[in-house]
Amino acid sequence: MEIEWTPELLETMQRDWDARARENARYYVAPRKKNWTDDEFFRSGERDVREYVLLDLMNICQGRKPAEMRVLEIGCGAGRLLRALAGVFGRVDGVDVSGEMIARAREALRDFANASVHRNNGADLAMFAPGQFDFAFSYIVFQHIPSKAVVENYIREVHRVLRPGALFKFQVQGCPAEERNCDTWNGVGFREEEMRQIAERTHFEMRYCWGAGTQYFWLWFFKP
Numbered sequence: 001m002e003i004e005w006t007p008e009l010l011e012t013m014q015r016d017w018d019a020r021a022r023e024n025a026r027y028y029v030a031p032r033k034k035n036w037t038d039d040e041f042f043r044s045g046e047r048d049v050r051e052y053v054l055l056d057l058m059n060i061c062q063g064r065k066p067a068e069m070r071v072l073e074i075g076c077g078a079g080r081l082l083r084a085l086a087g088v089f090g091r092v093d094g095v096d097v098s099g100e101m102i103a104r105a106r107e108a109l110r111d112f113a114n115a116s117v118h119r120n121n122g123a124d125l126a127m128f129a130p131g132q133f134d135f136a137f138s139y140i141v142f143q144h145i146p147s148k149a150v151v152e153n154y155i156r157e158v159h160r161v162l163r164p165g166a167l168f169k170f171q172v173q174g175c176p177a178e179e180r181n182c183d184t185w186n187g188v189g190f191r192e193e194e195m196r197q198i199a200e201r202t203h204f205e206m207r208y209c210w211g212a213g214t215q216y217f218w219l220w221f222f223k224p
Contacts, residue, residue: 004149005123005147005149005150005153009146009147009150010097010121010122010123010150012184013097013122013145013146013184014097014098014099014121014122016183016184016185017096017097017098017100017101017184018098018099018100018101020098021078021098021100021101021104022100025077025078025100025101025104026041026078026080028077029077029078029080029101030044030080030140032044041078041080042080042083042084042108044080045080045081045082045083045084046084046087048080048081048084048139049081049084049085049088050084052137052139052169052218053085053088053137053169054088056169059167059169059220060135060167060169061135062165062167064134066088066089066090067089067090068090069089069090069091069134069135070089070090070091070092070093070132070133070134071085071089071091071092071093071133071134071135071136071137072092072093072094072095072125072128072132072133072135072136072137072158072161073085073092073093073094073095073136073137073138074095074136074137074138074141074142074154074158074170075094075095075096075097075138075140075141075142076094076095076096076101076102076105076117077096077098077101077104077105077141078101078104078105078108079094079104079105079106079107079108079109079115079117080108081137081139082094082105082108082109082115082117083108083109083112083115085115085137086109086112086114086115087112089114089135090114091114091115091116092112092114092115092116093115093116093117093118093128093133094115094116094117094118095117095118095119095120095125095127096117096118096119096120097119097120097121097122098119099119102117102118102119105117122145122150123150123153123154124153124154124157125154125157125158125160125161128161129161130160130161131161131162131163131164132161132163133161133162133163133166134162134163134166135162135166135167135168135169136158136161136162136166136167136168136169136170137168137169137170138154138168138169138170138171139170139171140171141170141171142154142170142171142172142173142187143171143172143173143187143189143215144184144185144186144187145184145187145188146179146182146183146184146186146187146188147179147182147187147188148179148188148190148194151172151188151190152198152201152202155168155170155198155199155202155204155221156201156202158221159202159203159204159221159223162223163223164223164224165222165223165224166222166223167220167221167222167223168204168219168220168221168222168223169218169219169220169221170218170219170221171211171216171217171218171219172189172190172195172217172219173187173188173189173190173215173217174189174190174191174192174211174212174213174214174215174216174217175189175213175214175215176189176190176191177189189217190217191212191213192209192212192213192217195209195217195219199219199221202221203223203224204221204222204223204224205221205222205223205224206219206220206221207220207221207222208220
């Protein structure tokens with residue numbers, strides 16, 4: 001199925017997230033606090049990576065050493081999680097629609113030679129060749145996208161850039177919302193059956209899911 005969206009939507013996503021980054025990048029990345037210190041902000045990323053990545057290394061690594069793996073983060077923002085991932089994996093790449101966020105991520109990652117960040121168009125991973133990555137991850141990102149077509153295209157693109165057998169672990173909003181009521185902060189939500197259909201269309205195996213019907217709906221999509 002051909003996935004389409006308007007250029008205006010992607011421009012709106014970029015403009016809105018650039019504005020949020022200029023206003024208070026760390027708050028909009030992690031709205032638990034208004035005034036994060038450097039230490040607090042990056043320690044929060046370490047806690048999330050410990051909970052959602054390190055405790056799941058059996059699924060993620062499948063016998064490989066983390067230091068030998070290349071990892072992709074969708075929606076890297078100001079580098080909160082990517083910095084923690086760079087301390088675990090051999091090479092990490094992050095993408096984000098906001099150039100302002102990317103500038104902050106580069107600063108956060110200046111001492112990590114194994115980390116790179118890339119501004120994309122908000123819908124694809126055109127800067128990467130097929131089969132480049134051993135694991136892909138996304139957290140509190142897709143819940144801000146106001147288009148199911150864009151989310152599905154990201155999933156399709158992740159399939160393209162993962163090696164066979166690799167895992168895409170990601171979170172979406174699990175409380176369905178009508179797309180016409182969504183914006184770049186309160187994005188679209190998905191039911192479990194919708195995600196199963198998307199997995200089939202994008203040629204993933206949806207092996208596990210957790211949190212359906214909640215804000216933190218987690219999916220484990222394996223590339224056969």
